[in-house]
Amino acid sequence: MKAAIFKGPYELHVDEYSLPKIEKSQVLIKVDLCGLCGTDFHIFSGEAPSKPPVIPGHEYVGTVVDKDYRVDGLSIGDHVAIDPNIYCGECYYCRHGKINFCTNLKALGVTLNGGFAEYSIVPSSQAYHIPKDLSFTSAAFAEPLSCCVHGMDQASIKLGESVGIIGGGTIGLMMIQLVKISGAGKIILIEPVKFKREMAAKLGADYTFDPNSENINTQISELTSGGPDVIIECVGKSEATNLALKLTKKGGRIIVFGLSEKKDTMSINLQNFFHKELDIKGSLLNPFTFARSVELIASKKVNVEAFNPVLFKLDNLREVLNNKRDLSVIKYQISPN
Ligand SMILES: [Zn+2]
Ligand SMILES: [Zn+2]
Structure with a gap:
């Protein structure tokens, strides 16, 4: 598949990447859209805890196209939004309900491969159902809204x-x-x-x-x-x-x-x-707020359509990251497929 791979500060290349096999409790997502956010600029400049090579992109939505046989909560064809932040459940903070301080925190699109790719493998716990009548454009705001x-x-x-x-x-x-x-x-x-x-x-x-x-x-x-x-x-x-x-x-x-x-x-x-x-x-990350965020977008209590995101292809990602941000744009989203 095609993916944007961060290979070091100011080095981001769109390359072929071969997906590994799905492991226990994982699902394969065909990425429909992935939002670009300030954190991606931090990753690009080498300020984030991203060790190259890694595929950035943490605000993504897509369709479940394959899954481990043990996953029951999700079906092939489901539309999902991805919560990128994966906590360990075992450290002091996790055991005290403060998962955003998890000392072993991993994040899809930051420390693990994320959504600036045609496909992404994620733990099923990170994928949240979104209604089929909700546009991917709107659903891709679930992650920033959850924060x-x-x-x-x-x-x-x-x-x-x-x-x-x-x-x-x-x-x-x-x-x-x-x-x-x-x-x-x-x-x-x-x-x-x-x-x-x-x-x-x-x-x-x-x-x-x-x-x-x-x-x-x-x-x-x-x-x-x-x-x-x-x-x-x-x-x-x-x-x-x-x-x-x-x-x-x-x-x-x-x-x-x-x-x-x-x-x-x-x-x-x-x-x-x-x-x-x-x-x-x-205010750090999104501890237990992702489902509430999806609800606020799906019920249209928060209007994200007004933001009119500017769409671009994976091949243009580097260009957007290199250029100074256009002040007339509220949000960029990439469509990798
Ligand atoms: Zn973000
Ligand atoms: Zn933890």
Whole structure:
């Protein structure tokens, strides 16, 4: 089969790859679509824990075309979305229900072969049924949305609370919708790109701000009687978390959701932190949230069709990774077959 193989930093080649035989509890998936995300750029530049050679791509959906005879939960022809994160079930964290901290965590498309290929072999536990009438285009958002669902669990938003979201990419635009579902009061998006602000307004943001325009801190503070109760940082840069520290209301909560670069650090004014009684939390991966994510997409409670992904072929993957991201595109998806 054809696959994009990561062979070292900035080395990604589309080559023939011979699939091994299916082993115990595995299924063979014909990959229909695989989303491209920030993590793939981290892998491409050598920042992720991916040991070459490996096939990246962790946001994928497809059809079951073969399976180990012992697998009963799935049938040939089923449409599935793949949860890439495989936990061991035996380490300290797994035994305490905190599978996202698993010390032996493996991930399809990061440390194991993933979805930038015509086919992918996955443990049956990682494949989630999706309804046949749900498009693969929409279902391919199940993985990033499952991470957002965990972010929302971390934020535990109460009815009527004001929420600020920093960053209006795929993640920010999904967060806005989840925040709206959660019964938040005012929903505020901070994002420099105009068309993303416009899309955010359509998807549920009550107010949108360009971080480069003047006085946004004062305006947001006035709108929310001193700042949002909760801020969800969806950029992955210290500037964004710094902005969250400035904006959040006293007693407020900050969720650091975006994945920043390894070298990115920041300093916090401890008196400000003390006086505001800030609650700052990270959000890592998608522990037990994948089925809920599929449900939210299948029931159309979260509108992912609005994102209009730009499709490209496996052969063009390298080109997309090499070029600076086109700001008018919310999501790229590759169709390997
Ligand atoms: Zn991703
Ligand atoms: Zn574990």
